[in-house]
Amino acid sequence: MDEHSANIVDLTHIEKTFGAVRALAGVDLMVSRGECVGLVGHNGAGKSTLMNILAGTLAADAGEISIGGKPQKHYSVAQAHKLGVRCVFQELSLCPNLTVAENARVLHPSIAGWGWRKQAGRLIREKLDAIFPDHGISTDSMVGDLPIGKRQMIEVARAFTVTKESVRLVILDEPTSSLDSHRAGQLLAHVRRAITDGGACVLISHLLGEILEYTDRIVVMRDGKVVAADRAAAFSRDRLVTTMGATAAGRTGRADAGTVARGSTPVRVRAQPVRQSDGFELVAHQGEIVGLAGLAGHGQTDLLLTIFKAAARRTAGVKISDPVALIAGDRQSDGIFPLWSIAENIGIRSIKNLRRGRLISPDLETRFAESWRDKIKILTPDLRNNILSLSGGNQQKALFARALGSEARIVLMDDPMRGVDIGTKLEVYELIRSEARAGRTFLWYTTEMEELQNCDHVYVFRNGRIVADLRRDELSEEKVIQSSFEEAIHS
Secondary structure (H helix, E strand, O other): OOOOOOEEEEEEEEEEEEOOEEEEEEEEEEEEOOOEEEEEOOOOOOHHHHHHHHHOOOOOOEEEEEEOOEEOOOOOHHHHHHOOEEEEOOOOOOOOOOEHHHHHHHHOOOOOOOOHHHHHHHHHHHHHHHHOOOOOOOOOOEHHHOOHHHHHHHHHHHHHOOOOOOOOEEEEEOOOOOOOHHHHHHHHHHHHHHHHOOOEEEEEOOOHHHHHHHOOEEEEEEOOEEEEEEEHHHOOHHHHHHHHOOOOOOOOOOOOOOOOOOOOOOEEEEEOOOOOOOOOOEEEEOOOEEEEEOOOOOOHHHHHHHHHHHOOOOOOOEEEOOOEEEEOOOHHHHHOOOOOEHHHHHHHHHHHHOEEOOEEOHHHHHHHHHHHHHHHOOOOOOOOOEHHHOOHHHHHHHHHHHHHOOOOOEEEEEOOOOOOOHHHHHHHHHHHHHHHHOOOEEEEEOOOHHHHOOOOEEEEEEOOEEEEEEEHHHOOHHHHHHHHHOOOEEO
């Protein structure tokens, strides 16, 4: 590798097809030393496919890859690592049956011999300490036992660890999607430090504020092509959204908020967190969108899962009045059935309506899936394709279709917008509002302030307890952050 080359990466006329789908149609991308490039576009625009090619996990059908000014003929993951190219994938690649230290060793085969486990543990712990102070992760922990936020932190830290090969370029594909604002800020600050030290980064994020604030240059992709590239300072949020092809760039707050007084409709859910000692409880009424906020891992997901389980059996501290559906945020572990088709994944929650006699009717299943594909705009040429043929955002749409197509009148959403583009988010926000107007109740855990603006009522969690109860007209980012770090504020 030419250490004096200004460009770490040059991708030229990269093409890739998957069957009838042309994922990349002659893409050019350059990344220089000391530069953070923001890569944006709708789900299915080709961003992750392009980065998989750069990381060596996919082979391009055509085009040229140059690293450090040298063309690569037989490019692979091993070659990428040797040349200092690392990738943090949107769908985490850690081995769940290994410890944190053992996962670090997987990336660094040079760690060997007596005491390798201690050496690997020290390596990953030092990097976790540098990026995420007070992370609370033991290197002896089994990765599969950790919540998704901590797994994301480990994946990020592992990508920045160094043994024999230096790190020259880190690809971050939705790296903050499972992190709260505090941890996301720590990561992005570390990225800027790495850039200052001469490294480079490609940041893929659907949080446009991150792209505009932390990148030096922005590349916009649409339909497998680069449609714009410019200095980050040349973009505004509206220009970025318009260039991506989104149809709505306006406010995302709930336009009809306040039209129904709280308490004027029946209570659908009453639930008290296990650690709550003051009798304070979550209450959700028919037709309400209730937000769950606070730092990640402070009991929001636990309460949603407790409510979900209460639909099947009586649970202390929880009362529900109607059927419940759950939209998981960790779609790979808790959402999709990876061996099933898209249609089967959508229809599984509605089997009783898809039967003819005792058997599931393929025709009914397909028509049901088609109706939701059209309604929620799932991008696929064939609903009988495997669910993994969809981009991450379209997989998440399938989970929304599964829940909203069911008979459930209470929908639990566990930070479900991970890796979903801004255009899709706006469509889903409107769909949720429409369903709420029709009488559905939503409990929505989210780490994004923009999404809380869609809620009628917000409960903030801290250390497994509800510490703030905010009406929509009281809601502000300052109050949410203050409540996340301080003692209870009951309105």
